Structure formats: C-alpha cells, structure tokens
Amino acid sequence: MNRLLKVIFVVALLAGVIINAAQGNAIVAANGAQASTPESTAPATPSGPAIPITLFVGYIHNIQFAPLYVAIERGYFKDAGIDATIETSFDETDGLTRIAADQLQFGLISGDQVLLARSKGAPVVYVFRWYQQFPVGVVVPADSSIVKPEDLAGKVVGVPGKFGASYVGLQALLNSAKLKESDLKDVKAIGFDTAPIMCGKQVDAAVIYVANEPAQIESKCFKVRVIKIADYANLMSNGLVTNEKTLKDKPDLVRKMNAALAHGLTDTIADPKAAYDLSRKYVETLAADDPVQMAVLTASIDLWKTDKYGYSDPAAWKLTQDTLVAMGLITDPVDLTKVFSNDYLPEP
Amino acid sequence: MTQHLHQPARATQQIAASVLEARTAKFRRDTRLNWLPPLIGLLVLALWYLLTRDQATAFGIASPIGVAQQFITTLMNGTLLRHIGVTLLEICIGLLAGVSSAFILGYGIARNRFLEQAIGPYAVGFQAVPIIAVAPVLIRIFGPGIVSNGIVCALIVFFPMLINTMVGIRNVSPDLRDLMRSLSATRWQIFTRLEVPAALPVLLGGLKISATLAVIGAVVGEAVSAQAGLGYLIYSARYVYDTSLVLVGVFTLTALALTLYELVSRLESRLLRWQRAGH
Numbered sequence: 001m002n003r004l005l006k007v008i009f010v011v012a013l014l015a016g017v018i019i020n021a022a023q024g025n026a027i028v029a030a031n032g033a034q035a036s037t038p039e040s041t042a043p044a045t046p047s048g049p050a051i052p053i054t055l056f057v058g059y060i061h062n063i064q065f066a067p068l069y070v071a072i073e074r075g076y077f078k079d080a081g082i083d084a085t086i087e088t089s090f091d092e093t094d095g096l097t098r099i100a101a102d103q104l105q106f107g108l109i110s111g112d113q114v115l116l117a118r119s120k121g122a123p124v125v126y127v128f129r130w131y132q133q134f135p136v137g138v139v140v141p142a143d144s145s146i147v148k149p150e151d152l153a154g155k156v157v158g159v160p161g162k163f164g165a166s167y168v169g170l171q172a173l174l175n176s177a178k179l180k181e182s183d184l185k186d187v188k189a190i191g192f193d194t195a196p197i198m199c200g201k202q203v204d205a206a207v208i209y210v211a212n213e214p215a216q217i218e219s220k221c222f223k224v225r226v227i228k229i230a231d232y233a234n235l236m237s238n239g240l241v242t243n244e245k246t247l248k249d250k251p252d253l254v255r256k257m258n259a260a261l262a263h264g265l266t267d268t269i270a271d272p273k274a275a276y277d278l279s280r281k282y283v284e285t286l287a288a289d290d291p292v293q294m295a296v297l298t299a300s301i302d303l304w305k306t307d308k309y310g311y312s313d314p315a316a317w318k319l320t321q322d323t324l325v326a327m328g329l330i331t332d333p334v335d336l337t338k339v340f341s342n343d344y345l346p347e348p
Numbered sequence: 349m350t351q352h353l354h355q356p357a358r359a360t361q362q363i364a365a366s367v368l369e370a371r372t373a374k375f376r377r378d379t380r381l382n383w384l385p386p387l388i389g390l391l392v393l394a395l396w397y398l399l400t401r402d403q404a405t406a407f408g409i410a411s412p413i414g415v416a417q418q419f420i421t422t423l424m425n426g427t428l429l430r431h432i433g434v435t436l437l438e439i440c441i442g443l444l445a446g447v448s449s450a451f452i453l454g455y456g457i458a459r460n461r462f463l464e465q466a467i468g469p470y471a472v473g474f475q476a477v478p479i480i481a482v483a484p485v486l487i488r489i490f491g492p493g494i495v496s497n498g499i500v501c502a503l504i505v506f507f508p509m510l511i512n513t514m515v516g517i518r519n520v521s522p523d524l525r526d527l528m529r530s531l532s533a534t535r536w537q538i539f540t541r542l543e544v545p546a547a548l549p550v551l552l553g554g555l556k557i558s559a560t561l562a563v564i565g566a567v568v569g570e571a572v573s574a575q576a577g578l579g580y581l582i583y584s585a586r587y588v589y590d591t592s593l594v595l596v597g598v599f600t601l602t603a604l605a606l607t608l609y610e611l612v613s614r615l616e617s618r619l620l621r622w623q624r625a626g627h
Contacts, residue, residue, distance in 0.1 A: 093586050101408055113587075120589040122407045158492075162575055163587040189580075190492050191573040193484035202491060329588050 050083035051253065056099065056107030058092035058238075061282045063293050064211060064300050066275040067130075068108075071264030073278045080256035086282075093117075096241065100124050105246045106257055111236025111320050112168050118339050119330045125247055126340040128240035128258045128310035130265070133230035133303045135237055136169035137210040139198065142223035146205055149177035149232055158190035158203035165237070166207040172233035172323045195220050211299040215292050230303075235320045236312070236340075237303075251344065259346040262309040269301050310345040410592035415599070418592040427581075432600060434577040438494055438566040439608070442501020446565075447558055450506045451551070454513025455543075475507040479565075483572040497569030497577070504565035505558035512554025516547030549623070552616040559608035563601055578604070 057065060068086060071077055077084040087104075089095055096113055098104040100122035114126045138157070140146045146155060152174070159167050170187070174180060181187055185204075190197045194206045194213055199221035208214065214226050229235070240261060242254055268275040276297055280286045286293055317336050324330040393412055400411035410418075422428040453471065456463045483500050490496045520543050528538045544551075570579030578597050585593035 093589065097408055097589070116588050117407070120407050122589065161573070161583065162580075163584040188492050189573045189575045191484055191487055193487070196484070196488045197492075200488060202488075 048081065050078060050081050052083045052085070053077075053106060053253075053257070054085050054087050054104055056087050056089065056095040056104050056109075058089060058095060058107075058109065060088050060090075061086070061284070063276065063279055063283055063286060063297050065108075065282070066272075066279045066297055066300075067261065067264035067268045067304070069264075069279045069282050070267045070275050071260045073281070074264075074267065076260040076263040077257075080260050082253070082256060082260065084260075096122065096124060099241060099243050102243055102245050105242055105250075105253075107241050108238050109241040110165050110238050111317065112165055112324060114236075114241055114339060115317075115321055115324055115334065116329060118334045119324075119332065123244040124241055125244060125338070126236070126239050126241050126312060127247070127254055127344050128261055129236070129312045129340075130239045130261070130310075131237035131303050132306040133228070133237070134169060134233070134235040135209055135211055135300075135303050136166055136207060136229050137214075138170070138173065138205050138227040138229070139194075139208045139214055139217060139224045140205045140227070141198075141201075142225050144204070144225065146227070147225070149173050149227060150179065152177070152205060153179055153183045154185050155204040156186045156188060156202075157184055158188050158194065158197055158206035160192045160194070160207070161189045162187065166209075168320075168323055168327065168329075169229045169233075169235060170207050171327050172235055172319070173227070173229045175323060175326060176232040198224070211303060212296045215295050215299070219292060233319060233323070234313075234316055235323065236316050239310075239312070247341070247344075254344045255346070258310055258344050262346050265304055265309055268297075269305060272297050272301060308345075308348065310342070312340040312342055407589065408591070410595055414592040415595045418590075419596045419599075422593070422596060428596065428600065431576055431578050431581045431597075432604070434494065434574075435563075435566045435570070435579065435601075435604070438497045438501050438569060438577065439562045439604075441495070441498025442505055442562045442565050443558060444502075445499065446502035446505035446562070447509050447555060449502070450509035450554075450558075451513050454510040455517055457510075458514045458517035471507075471510060479503055479568055480572065483569060487573050492573040493575070496572075497566060497574060500569035500572070501562050501565030504568065505562050508557040508561065509551075509554045512550050512557075513547070516550030516554075517543055519550065520546045545622075548619060549616075552612065552619065556609055556612045556616070559612050560605045563605040563608065567601065 055068070057068070059065075065086070072084055072086075087095075092109060092113055095104065095107045096109050096117050099107050099109070100117060108130060109124075109126075111126060114124055117124055138146075138149075138152070146152060157170065159170055161167065171181070174183070188203055190203065190206065194208055195217045197203060198206050198217050208217075208226075210226055210228055214224050217224050240257060242257075247254055272294070276286075276294060280288070314336065317340055321330065321333055321336065325333055397412050400409050400414075419428070453463075453467065457468050457471065458464075479500055482503065483496070486496045486499050490499065524542055524546070525538060528542050533541070566577060567579035567582070570577040571583060574580040578601050582594050582597035582601075585591075585597060
C-alpha cells in the first residue's frame, strides 16, 4: 500500500510538471493572441476575422527582436487585421524552405540566404530591410595590433563555421582589403560560443555579431575592439521575406506586415526602455533591469536606424551577390530585381 | 559382425544427412526473402523519382538522378573521400576512447561494489547530459577540430558499451568463478579465460550499438565546430540549399554506419565461433 502511494505520488508529481510545462508552452504559442487581452493597448480590430500569420525568426526569443514584440503588444499587427505568432528556430534554411513551399508566408531571414535560395530556384522575395547595417564584425583584444582589415594577414581568425553569414562577412571584409583567406595564418571553425575562445586567446580575432558578443566578451575577460564589416562592405542582412505566391495573391497583406514592422521599429528606436519592458513578456530570461541586455538593444538600434524604413539598397544586394559568387557559393548570378522589392513599403 | 561394424557408420551417415538437410532448410529459409530488401529499395527509388520529377519541387527535395550525379562528381574530385576520411578518423578516436574507457569502468562497476555505489549513478546520469551543451566546453579545452569531435563521439558511444559491459560481466556464473579459483587460477586468468569469453556476446552487442552511434557522434561534433567531415558537408550544403549534396552526405553516413555494423558482426561471428560449435 505504502509502495502504491509512493507510485501515485511520483506519477502525480510528473503529471503536474508536464501540465505546467504545457501551460507555459501555450502561453508562448499564444504570444500573438495576447495582444488582444484587455490590458493591451491595441486599437479595435478591423471588421472580419484577423488573418493568422506565423512569422518565422531564425533564433530564440531575444531582445534583438524587440520591434516585433512592440508591434504585437501595441496591436500594430492586430490593427492591420493580422493575428501574428512568432515561430522561433535555429534553422534558418528550414524556415526559408518552408516559405518557398508556401507552408509559411513570412520570415525574418538574412539576405545571403535569400540569394542562395533564389539561385536554387526558390520563389522567395525580400520585401523589408530590417537591419540597415550588416551586423557582423571582427573582434580583437583592445591592445591588439589589428586595427584594420589589412592587419588580419598572417593572423588566426575564428568563425562559428565555414559557412553562414559570419563566414560570408569575413570573405567580404577580406575582399575589401584585397586579401584572400590564404593570406591569413588560419581560419578556425570555433562554434558559436566565441567568448571563451577569445578569452583563452586561442585565436587572434573572431567574427562575431556586433550587437551582443563584444559586450559578452568584455563582461568575461578583457576590453575589445570591433572592426565592423558594414564599414567596409555593407552586405544585406535580416529582413522580412515572403514568397511570390503571397506577393501575387495578397499584396495588401505584405504591405500591412511591412507597415506593422516599421511601426514596431520606429517605436523601439524612439523609446528603447519601453520596448525593453514589453520584450520581457517574450524573453523569459530578461531581467527587469539588465544593463548588458539593454546595451545589446542599444547596439542593435544603431544597426536599424534609417530614414527609409525597409528600403533595400540595390548596391548592397549586388555586393552580397558578388561576394557569394567570389566564394563559389553561387555559380550563375541571379536576377536581383526578382530577389527583393521596395514596392510594398509603407509611406514615409 | 560386418553388419555390427557397419551400424555406427550408417548412424553417422544418417546424422550427417539430417544435419545437411537442416542446413539446407535453413539456407532456403535465409535466402527465401533475400530479394525483399532490394525490391523495397527499388520501389522507394521509383516513388522518390516520381515525386521529384517535376522541377518545381527540386528546391525542396533533390531527385535521385541529381543525387547520383552529385555523388559521382564529389567522388571523382576527391571531396567526398576527404570528408569521409575526417569523419572516419573522428569515429576511430571516439570508438577507441569511448569503448575502452567504458569497458574499464563497466568492469570496475560490475566487479566492485564500492565503485558501483560511488560512480554508478554519475555514469548513468551523465547519459542524460545533452552532448550539444558539452561540446563547446570540449572545444575550449581541446581546441576546435578532430580531437574535440572524436571526444564528442566517445561520449556518445560510452554509455551503451558501459551498460553492456556491466551486464555481461555480472552475468558470468559465480560457480564458474569459484571453479576457476579452486583450480588456483589467477585474477588475470579468470578475466581472460572466463569473464571476457563469457561476456563476449553481450560486449559485442554493445560494440554494435556503439559503432553505429559513433557515426551520429561524429556528426553532432561537426555540428558544433568543424572544417571537414560528412556532418560538416551536410551542414554547409544545407546552407547553400544544395539538397542533392545533403543527401549524398546522408547516404554516405548511412553506408558508413552499415559498414561498421557489418564489420562488428563479422568480428562477432569469428569470435563466437566456439559458442556455435558448442551447440
């Protein structure tokens, strides 16, 4: 009997944990719907049911997505008749493949991915440039002799992997300095946990995301200096991507998505503190007042600022394609007019 | 008298005939369904071809012809062999380190109550640690590359080998141990003449699982940091949406796992020949 009670207790405990976790997931999944709660500042929904849209993002919930949270929480999507839900994932290629197959209609995807997919025949189109500056850079210790891209010659440089936006960024930076990868002593694939590798001085320099990683390294070991790739080669970065079918069948939906995103961006840039507070609902680990995360948001805002929200610069697309062609990742250049469009942007 | 002399010979002939008959029946049974795997393979191939015939779907799924062409290209230009070589090296490091350490620890836990109490729970609990979380720590310690990936591989193959060693050694009959001791056998003699042979079927079962898991281990390691290897080939091909190259990597990994399994199976049938002869 005693044993039976123990078993019942353990089963009940496990069931409680599972139910609790399921409820937590439901809250996360219903993030988009939360904007319609009575506490929300959302304006009234237009007549007719809201269109459910799953917005794919290639990372976990993070302060760098603050404009999305602001747009949801302040009802900019709802106001446009869109019931937006965020889907987070580490697999950007999977997200873009699903957008190409029309299993998803929208995602925040990097420019290089769009070009690569397009070169393989994927009917995807980049419709809103979120990051105005390519967010990747090269970090070195503050006392390092490396101060400009040319100084990387003969050095060991760490990259997360020999593919992806970081590696493309490094190649573009080397191209800008008329260097080749063979001019470096070595390019090491060090994974995504850069701070310990840098702190252990296993590499002379490392390719990082400028918004968050320099702050992380500085908080763990020493002061660093960042060479922003955007200062030498401003490649296309993350933006809103959709597919040709959605553009053809629902052009208004694309315009509304762009407008809501632009609204979220302008609000975040205008009031980072409010955006930070709204983001806490989505980013579980975000403390009420975390200076490092606030610094990440501030650094990200610098990468988003522009006077033409969403506008894609054709020169940046050409530069990105030229880099991918030089790397041998694209053999036949694609028609750039089909890769992106500035025709669905909100009025300034 | 002559009749009496012929009787044992006749009996031997009868036994030989029945053994032959039994073996023939077994051979027939074994070979009766041999055509089935290739047929299933052909059907899957045909279905795959039909589904990907339309070029519009080529972006999401590569066609079998595209995969075959990619396979030949990468094989001829040496790319595939280079990546196979790196992954094989990682697998060898992983199997060598993982299997040997698991065997030593598993034997210790099986034979020593103190070790079982002290280390057993940690050894089992360690299995639940996600390797993907441990891998960055290994990179910090050993640096990125083949050694780190080999150790990731070792961690993955460790557990099945550990459990099988413990089960195999514990299943050795205590009576036989007592018998060996009564014959003044040394510890080493008991280990080499009794424990290892008796536990061999279970140990080789563990080695079979470890050999296939080692392939997964290498791929997991290459996901975290690598500059070559079949896992790296798959990840980098995914990045450029080269689905045919992704499948070349996947099929090569599968072939590698099957080859390793087959090698261990052959080793098993060679090492356990005495067991079958005994039956």
